[in-house]
Amino acid sequence: MSDSVRLFSIRSDDYAQFRPSYPDCLFSWLAEQCVHTRCALDVAAGSGQATLPLLGRFDRILACDASTDQLYGSAGWQSTQRFAAQAERLPLREGRIDLMIVAQALHWFATPAFFAEAKRVLAPNGLFCAWCYSLLCIEPALDEVISRLHSETLRGYWPRGRASVDAGYRDIQAPFETIEPPDFAIEVHWDLPQLLGYLRTWSAVKQWQQTHDRDPVAQLEPELAQLWGDPERQRKICWPLHFVAGYPGR
Numbered sequence: 001m002s003d004s005v006r007l008f009s010i011r012s013d014d015y016a017q018f019r020p021s022y023p024d025c026l027f028s029w030l031a032e033q034c035v036h037t038r039c040a041l042d043v044a045a046g047s048g049q050a051t052l053p054l055l056g057r058f059d060r061i062l063a064c065d066a067s068t069d070q071l072y073g074s075a076g077w078q079s080t081q082r083f084a085a086q087a088e089r090l091p092l093r094e095g096r097i098d099l100m101i102v103a104q105a106l107h108w109f110a111t112p113a114f115f116a117e118a119k120r121v122l123a124p125n126g127l128f129c130a131w132c133y134s135l136l137c138i139e140p141a142l143d144e145v146i147s148r149l150h151s152e153t154l155r156g157y158w159p160r161g162r163a164s165v166d167a168g169y170r171d172i173q174a175p176f177e178t179i180e181p182p183d184f185a186i187e188v189h190w191d192l193p194q195l196l197g198y199l200r201t202w203s204a205v206k207q208w209q210q211t212h213d214r215d216p217v218a219q220l221e222p223e224l225a226q227l228w229g230d231p232e233r234q235r236k237i238c239w240p241l242h243f244v245a246g247y248p249g250r
Contacts, residue, residue: 018197019049020186020239022103026131029182031057035125036098043087043118044105046070051080058099064090088113092121102130106244107161110172119176119248128176128248132165133186133239138195141227142235145220146199153216154204162204168242178246186239192231196221 031037037058042051045063047070054061055078064085065071071082085091087102087109100118118128135150137143164171190198199205199217208216225231 018194018201019047020188020198020237022050022053022186022241023184024053026181026184026241027053027057029184030054030099030101030127030129033127034098036123038098039096040099040101041090041092041097041121043090043100043102044108045082046103046105048077048080050101050103052076052078054099054101055080062092062097088117090117090121094120095123097121098123098126100126100128104132104165106130106169106172107132107164110161110164110244112175115175115248122249124249125247126249127245128174129181129243129245130169131184131241131243131245132169133241134166134168135239137238137240138235142224145223145227149199149216149220150202150204153219154202154208157204157207157211159203159207169244170242172244174244174246174248176246176248176250178244181243181245184241186241188237189234190237191234192225192228195228195237196224 031054039060039062040054040058041062041064042048042054043064045051045065046067048063051061051063061080063071063077063080063082064087065082066084066086068084071084083091087105088111100122122128135143135147138146188194196217200215205216228235
């Protein structure tokens, strides 16, 4: 079992509940960049945060993930066709996909084998677009506590590939000419319990907890609570998105 499957099969319901949604304007932009909108594929789809917004924009939506727990751990997939598969070995005919997306997962498999597979299944003018987000931004005092959790408490517990996320995917060299999407960011208004739920979906938190048999987020909760104030108060939280995008078949 790969690191990604092992980690994200754990509490997939929490992952679906607490991970933030991507901006709708991103998916409108993706559809506008496609010559055809017959079929879109979400690779490493997880619980569908990036799959479901494609509905209504493409005739056919496919979603694959190496973890069946992720694919079937939440409802609301509607007419999306789901299947379990490794990103490097997609059970699809060549040249049939107009859009391939990879949301917050390319760092698990950004290999020559995957990019060759992406080129194989994409249509000649098919668009490839992967994105990631790293640390959130709230306000300086809260950001400092969360950064300490990320970079000090969890140092050594982040899985292989996390450095690419923290670098905004700048270290990933795609074997095709890339394009620069507009500036997109995730923005939500959350209360403190929602923030804590999100932090507990971090892969390094899961790894640290398994090793130490206690919750690293709980250790910081009193400090976060003091800075936050009323736990039901909603604060704006932002994650800038970083991209690897282009047309591999051109």
